[in-house]
Every structure is written in structure tokens, then in C-alpha cells.
Amino acid sequence: MDFSQRAQRLQKYKALGMFLWKYGHDDLLHKAGLDEWLGSHGIADIGGVQSAFFPGVGSGGSTDGNGSAFATTYGASDVPHAGAIATKVQTGSGPSIDSDYHSSNFLADLSALGPTYVRMAQLLAKRPDLLPHSIADLLTARQIAQEPMGLVELDATIRAELGLPLSEIYTKFDEAPLTVSPFEQSHIAALKDGRRVIVKVQKPSIQGIVYDDLSTLEEVADFCDQHTKTGKIISFKTIVEELKKTIISELDYRQESYNLEHLQQALKELDHIVVPEPIKRYSTSRVLTLKFIDGRKLRDSSHLGLLAAEKAALAGEIFHAYLKQILVDGFVHGDPNPDNILFTSTGKLALLDLGVVTRVSASMQEKLLQILVGINEGRGEHVADLLANLCSKREIFDEDAFRRAIADLILAHRDAPADRLEIGRVFVGISQAAFRNGMALPFEFGTLGTTLVNLDRVADLLDNNFDSRKFLEKNITEIMKGHVMRTLTPAHVFQNILETVDLLEKLPGKVGTILDAVANNQLKITVDAIDEQMLMSGCQKIANRITMGLVLAALIMGATQLMQIKSTFTIWGYPGIAIICFILAAGCGFGLVLEIFISDRKTNSQS
Structure with missing residues (x-):
């Protein structure tokens, strides 16, 4: 990278740092030492940045700005929301960033960073566990001037x-x-x-x-x-x-x-x-x-001119289409918001903009099927078990709190009235619970949550009486059958047959080998609980050091006693044997300390 490229890169760092200072959670800047760097560029009052988009950030807990029935707070946490976007306001009071003026400023400043940052923000808006709802809604609802x-x-x-x-x-x-677009x-x-x-x-x-x-x-x-x-x-x-x-x-x-x-x-x-x-x-x-394709955006089609039965049929078909994509095909249109769906002049729904798709593996499909069935039946503990097995754990995690949050969320969904049922919001709540408790769900899980939220909105635009829970109860069996039939291809069946034949061929020989080992008393079972060799080596080192310490203590005590006995053999005017014992003890003690230091450093570097 030449000098001009380095200078351009530094300018980008500065622009990004200024944007984060103006709108972002200042904890990141402070801990990274960027606040001092920004201060040297004439930007002061870092501590004046307050969270207006997502109140409560950094002090534990949060609320869902959408007023959903499943808006939950999973307990205090010292982990700030990943996307705690804020505005610089006066401490205590000031203009809200939710106002048109501050929203326009935010979008203008984001646009000034460049097209990559605009697109990155739009993609992050699809991850409710990474951005607060107010920011996500702003990025979704407002066009960024290009x-x-x-x-x-x-x-x-x-x-x-x-x-x-x-x-x-x-x-x-x-x-x-x-x-x-960008x-x-x-x-x-x-x-x-x-x-x-x-x-x-x-x-x-x-x-x-x-x-x-x-x-x-x-x-x-x-x-x-x-x-x-x-x-x-x-x-x-x-x-x-x-x-x-x-x-x-x-x-x-x-x-x-x-x-x-x-x-x-x-x-x-x-x-x-x-x-x-x-x-x-x-x-x-x-x-x-x-x-x-001739048509109108679904968001603008408030009066579709359809009968109630036709609206219900369209809502059911679009819901079925996306469940099939997720659970059967494993290939999902990633952004089914009302702006990306047309109501065509022929009375059909057209899916637009397939630049972003989510791919779901067969194993993930099976887990999602079980999770959906568990959510629909209100089996909170079962869903919590499935999700805990699906998650990886971060440096700081609380699995018990995560399980409690999931169980509460599923129960809230089960007891909610039909007009407040939102399967997408449940997935969003799961992603947020995982984030707040240090549990990392697969990346596609968070994306699917937003897909389902948008799907709920689309179904509601088509038919505000649409009941996703009843639809799942009626159609989940057919969807499961479709998933099973897709996996039972001739090639897949043939592969399973070959594996079974291979197992049956090798089974008699393996069983015979085990029985021979038992008969000859040669069967060994290795339990990989602890490294016993390292444990014994460590105990031996401890014993050797204790023994050496006792010998050194004996030499010092003996030399002390010999000091009181007069002798013709002297060193520096003191009894010679006593001085020799002191010198020997000092040399051995120094050698022991040096050996401990070198040995421990070597062990640490190897580990």
C-alpha cells in the first residue's frame, strides 16, 4: 500500500470514527482509545453522546420499540446492544433522534460514508439482534438518497x-x-x-x-x-x-x-x-x-378490490410459499418486505429483488421444523433445549437465563390473542435473548427471523384476520411430508442402503474381535477424563520442589547451629563449615527459583 492509499485509508478511518462518535455507542470508542484520537482531530465531548434510539443501552435491559406482544427484557447485562445507535444530545434533555430532522441527518451522514456503508446498514437492518428496531425501521422505511x-x-x-x-x-x-440503490x-x-x-x-x-x-x-x-x-x-x-x-x-x-x-x-x-x-x-x-411485470407495490395496494376469501387465499399462499422455501427447498428470498412484492394486474403476487437469499442446510431445516412445532404447541422447555444445542457459547454466557427467557417467550406466544400472534417476532425475541445471554445462534437464524417478521406484515396487508398459528397447525404436516420426500431421493436412499450393507458386512468381524478381547482379558476402556500423565508429572514436580525446599531449610538450620561452635577452620572470620552450608543453601535456592521460572514459562508457552 503506497502513501496515497494509506492517506485515503486514514481518511476513511476518520470518517467512520466521526460517524460512530456522533451516532454510536461511545463505549466502543472509549475502550478502543478512539475517543482520544478523535479529540486530537478537534472532536470533543465524547461523553455527551446519549442513547436516544435505544434507551437503556449500557445500563441493562431494553424495550421493543414496536410495541409487540413479545417485546421482552432479559435482565440486566453489561453487554451493550451491538447496534446501540444514538444521537448527540444534551445530557438530561434534548431533541430526539427519532424526529424527522435528526433522522434525515443520520441518513445523510450514512450516505456520505459511501455506498458500501449504506448497503451494510440496510443488511444490518434485517438483523434485529444487531440493530434496535427504531434504526432498523428507519433504514427500511426511508429511502437513502443516492x-x-x-x-x-x-x-x-x-x-x-x-x-x-x-x-x-x-x-x-x-x-x-x-x-x-447504493x-x-x-x-x-x-x-x-x-x-x-x-x-x-x-x-x-x-x-x-x-x-x-x-x-x-x-x-x-x-x-x-x-x-x-x-x-x-x-x-x-x-x-x-x-x-x-x-x-x-x-x-x-x-x-x-x-x-x-x-x-x-x-x-x-x-x-x-x-x-x-x-x-x-x-x-x-x-x-x-x-x-x-405490471403491478403495484403491495405496500401501496391498500384497496386490492378482492373478496375476503380471495385475500385469505393469497395470504395463505404467500405464507406457504415462504415456509416451503425455508423448510423444504432450503433457498429463501431474503427480503420479503411489502416494497419487494408486487400485486400484479392479473391478481398474483410477484417476488422481486433476489440479490439476497438465505440458504438453509438440511440439518438446520430439521431443527427449524422442530422449533416451529414446539413454538406452535407452546412447549417452551423443549424449544429452549433445541436452541441451546443449536447455539455456540461466547466468552461470557448464561445458559440458564437463556433457557428461562426462551420458555417465557414461547408461553407469551401461546397465550397471546390471535390478532397479536407474530411468529416472526418470536424468532426475533429468540435472537435477542441469545445475544443478551452470550449465546451465538447461526447467522442465518437471525436473517430468517426478519424474513418471518416481514412475512407477517405481508400476510396482514393481504388479510388482517390471518392467523399464522392456525395456518401452521393445518399445514405443518404437509410441509413436513414435503421435507421428508425431498430427502428421500433415489440417490439418498441408495446411499443409505450402501452404508447399511457396509455396516452388516463389517459387523460380524468387529463383534468377534470384541468377544476375543473379552475372553482373553485384553479388553481395555480408555476414559479421556483427565490427562493422567500430565497430572502425575505435575505431582512429581511438586514433590521434588517440596523435598528440595526441606533440604535447603535443613542446611540453613544446621548452619545456624554450627555458627555457635568455635572452630579453627574459618571463612571470613566465621566457622567454615557453617559458611559452606550457607553458600550451598543459597546456591541451591537460587537454582531452584531459576528452574521454577524457566519451567513455568516453557509450560505456559506450550499451552
Whole structure:
């Protein structure tokens, strides 16, 4: 890295540090020593940063800003909320950051950091255990202003990717963008054959910017993990690495094209769910062309003009579609919010924007099935057991508190009235309980929680009488059957048969070997409870040191007694034998201390 690159990197550190100082939890800055560094750049009053987005941060406990029936506080904790975003206000009182003025400032400052940070924040908004609800809702509800590309830049990118200028591919190309996001923008166009399409074009040079910003974020995350208590507990580097995978995948439109085709195939049996079809001839890693679907965003479709039965059917089908994706296909549309679902002119629901997908392994699907059934039946302790086995433990954890929190959450769900049932909120509560008690759930679990929260909102927009618990009770058997049938493929069955045959072939020989060992009294069972060799070696060292100490004490006591006996043999005017004993004791004592020091250092370095 040359001098100019180092200077640019330092500027990014400074900009990120200033943003965290202005809006973030100042504990991270203080513990990392960044408050002094920022102070040297003319930024003072670090301690004036107060948490307005998430009251109570740093003092234990929190509340759910959404007023959900499952908003819970899992007890005091000295671990600050990972995303405790705040505003700099006067101590005691001041303007709330929830106001339009401060919200606009927050979004403007975030946008000034660059497109990578904007996209990172949007992805974090899908993780309720990492960001407070007020911030997540702000990032979801408000569009962050982005500078659109001009027609010249669009034409240059399309020419470079497709080999032809705009005018030779499209008969019509709307210059005004349909959407503008941190990495790309989309336009409505018409091909030469008359088909209307949506063209998504990646911004020039964005990949280099993103990779450089991700490198900066990885360095900052690594620094925070090493120098802050919060970092050691929640591992910022792990979070950045997971988000990095998602962002890099988003930069390759061939992956999104594959995702669209995959989801289209998975949902083909559902009559009222459609997915945009990619046109491969006009799609590359930086340009994606999709068939146009006429419709309105579901959020804007307050009056759908449907009968109650039709609304209920649509709500049930979209709920079934996502449960099938999660529990059967293992391939989930990662962002089913009402802005990414169209109510089409033909009365169907179109799923848009498959740049972000969540993949669920077969083993995770089985665990999620058990968890869903347990939640629906109100079996809190059973769900807590399943989740405890699923979690990994951080440096500081409280498994008992986690189990109690999960059991209480499941009971609250069981006893809630039908109009307050939100299966997504239960998953969010589980993620938050895990975070507050030092238990780390798999990354996809938190993402699925937000997916289910958005699914609840979509179902409610379609039919505000939709009961997710009853739907699960009626359809869980069919979903479980679909999961089992998917695993029982001919190849899978054949593999199990081969493993069984292999076991049966080897079983007689293994049983015979064990019986021979028993008959000849040669059967040995090794219990790996403690390292007995190391234990005995340690005991021997202790005994040797105690013995040496006793010998040295005897020499010193003997020399003391000999001092009182007159002798013709003297050293320095004292009885010679007594002095020799003292010198011998001193030399052996020094040698013993040196041996202990060297031996202990060697043991510590090996461990």
C-alpha cells in the first residue's frame, strides 16, 4: 500500500470514527482509545453522546420499540446492544433522534460514508439482534438518497457488457430511473422484439470501492474484537465476514439470475406466486434484464378490490410459499418486505429483488421444523433445549437465563390473542435473548427471523384476520411430508442402503474381535477424563520442589547451629563449615527459583 492509499485509508478511518462518535455507542470508542484520537482531530465531548434510539443501552435491559406482544427484557447485562445507535444530545434533555430532522441527518451522514456503508446498514437492518428496531425501521422505511447515473454512463456500461449501444438493443429506454440503490439503478425499457423489460445496471467502478471499504471494515472490526469487551463477546469480525459474503454475491448479477430461475422452479406449483424471468441474452455480471411485470407495490395496494376469501387465499399462499422455501427447498428470498412484492394486474403476487437469499442446510431445516412445532404447541422447555444445542457459547454466557427467557417467550406466544400472534417476532425475541445471554445462534437464524417478521406484515396487508398459528397447525404436516420426500431421493436412499450393507458386512468381524478381547482379558476402556500423565508429572514436580525446599531449610538450620561452635577452620572470620552450608543453601535456592521460572514459562508457552 503506497502513501496515497494509506492517506485515503486514514481518511476513511476518520470518517467512520466521526460517524460512530456522533451516532454510536461511545463505549466502543472509549475502550478502543478512539475517543482520544478523535479529540486530537478537534472532536470533543465524547461523553455527551446519549442513547436516544435505544434507551437503556449500557445500563441493562431494553424495550421493543414496536410495541409487540413479545417485546421482552432479559435482565440486566453489561453487554451493550451491538447496534446501540444514538444521537448527540444534551445530557438530561434534548431533541430526539427519532424526529424527522435528526433522522434525515443520520441518513445523510450514512450516505456520505459511501455506498458500501449504506448497503451494510440496510443488511444490518434485517438483523434485529444487531440493530434496535427504531434504526432498523428507519433504514427500511426511508429511502437513502443516492446519486443516479447519467445516460452516458449507462450507455458506456451496457456497451462494455453487451457489446452494443443502448440504441441498438432497446427501442425505448426510460432515462428517469425506476429505482436507485447504493450499487445500481434500474430502468424500464423495451426490446427490439417489443417485450417490456426492467434493466438493472451496476454503477461504474463500484466493485473497487466496495472491496476497499470492506477491507477497511474488516480491519476496524478486527481492532474492536481485540481491544473492546463488546468485540470479544459478539465478534464484529464474524458479522462483517457474513455481510461481506452477501455484498460480494450481490455484485454479480449472474448469481441473481440463477436465484430467480431457482426460485421460479421451486414455486411453480403455486398458482398465485410469480417470479420475474431473467433474459439471459441481455444479462451479464453487471447488467441484468428481466421481463416486465405490471403491478403495484403491495405496500401501496391498500384497496386490492378482492373478496375476503380471495385475500385469505393469497395470504395463505404467500405464507406457504415462504415456509416451503425455508423448510423444504432450503433457498429463501431474503427480503420479503411489502416494497419487494408486487400485486400484479392479473391478481398474483410477484417476488422481486433476489440479490439476497438465505440458504438453509438440511440439518438446520430439521431443527427449524422442530422449533416451529414446539413454538406452535407452546412447549417452551423443549424449544429452549433445541436452541441451546443449536447455539455456540461466547466468552461470557448464561445458559440458564437463556433457557428461562426462551420458555417465557414461547408461553407469551401461546397465550397471546390471535390478532397479536407474530411468529416472526418470536424468532426475533429468540435472537435477542441469545445475544443478551452470550449465546451465538447461526447467522442465518437471525436473517430468517426478519424474513418471518416481514412475512407477517405481508400476510396482514393481504388479510388482517390471518392467523399464522392456525395456518401452521393445518399445514405443518404437509410441509413436513414435503421435507421428508425431498430427502428421500433415489440417490439418498441408495446411499443409505450402501452404508447399511457396509455396516452388516463389517459387523460380524468387529463383534468377534470384541468377544476375543473379552475372553482373553485384553479388553481395555480408555476414559479421556483427565490427562493422567500430565497430572502425575505435575505431582512429581511438586514433590521434588517440596523435598528440595526441606533440604535447603535443613542446611540453613544446621548452619545456624554450627555458627555457635568455635572452630579453627574459618571463612571470613566465621566457622567454615557453617559458611559452606550457607553458600550451598543459597546456591541451591537460587537454582531452584531459576528452574521454577524457566519451567513455568516453557509450560505456559506450550499451552
